[in-house]
Amino acid sequence: MSEPRNCQSHEFPWEGRGASLDITGARFSIYPMDNSFASIILDSILMVNTDKVYSESDALSTVYRGRLKHVFDCMGAVFLNSWSPGLHLALEGQVSKGCPGDSDADSYFTEDDVPLNRPNLTVENFSVIAKLALYPLGCPGYLDIIGEVIRMADREKLNPKIIHYATRIEGGIFEVLDFLEHVSAFAQDKSSHYVLHFTISAGSPTREQPYS
């Protein structure tokens, strides 16, 4: 298998300013399947140190914008803050960079990559299942880039399985969050504009047959 070709903006006709901005964004929603969902969601968002990102929440979702490291640090902290043993909790998210229509509004940029949240959390690792789908946009060679993601998951020991319309993985929450950050870094290296969609689920009572 050959190395995926790069698909940077000079190869496609969209040369909007957005594609040259170093602003990564995440839009995500968190779903605690529990009668106390409102306080779980609000408390977990309020507990996040957002000093290094732009943040905005509405009834549908929360957006963080800034450096990749901090966007993942903050989004991961919301999930980690929300979780408690016995709760069925899901996070649906997208991480993106390089939309030609993007602007530098609504962003916050720091020079450093020192995360403010995860190093200070006391939660221990726990098992999750997840699925992800990467979309390099405007890029004829997109399937090669997507194919590399499966090999990355394999190298990171997340037991990837190709399912219809996505790749499924399983592992500890820290390893899964790290992997999604690695995929984002890989995608921004290979494609001027990418979107990564994912779902992380913990504590589902559904018992499945093991897959190999």
Add this chain to the structure above:
Amino acid sequence: MSEPRNCQSHEFPWEGRGASLDITGARFSIYPMDNSFASIILDSILMVNTDKVYSESDALSTVYRGRLKHVFDCMGAVFLNSWSPGLHLALEGQVSKGCPGDSDADSYFTEDDVPLNRPNLTVENFSVIAKLALYPLGCPGYLDIIGEVIRMADREKLNPKIIHYATRIEGGIFEVLDFLEHVSAFAQDKSSHYVLHFTISAGSPTREQPYS
């Protein structure tokens, strides 16, 4: 604004058999924010008449594959079956067609477009908010195609608003489901391979400032 260019498979180098198959698929998850989530999810899925689609559920999500009309009919029925006044309920989904790697396995194809579920449901229309993001893949002119979606939402009176990484809409659940089906039909007409991601939310207790 010019009409978006078509981006059919002859224009890009991926000519896998999948792109020529007439199989639309949906992968989605439903999140009832309630202690009874397990029975709400399972009952709503079991109530769906899946005679005209291939269906598969696991701990993360459910897949339907077949004709566009039936895929939307079944997925919409899960949301409509799950809902009750006072419940905060969300559906996260993706609808896709034309992945060059797709095969005709795991699909069910009928010639007719007569839906088996929604005409038989007694649930009345209710208000939802939703967001969507369309990805025409392998397609240098993808932004023109995406731009048309906002105009479609405007014509269908769903009050579209461009937000970071998505378009937000609001309206009755029937109109929102119909609109997502219209966007899928439009996308398959314009692009050999597309993925449409969306989130539908009902009954959120979050009070927002009205937006115009």
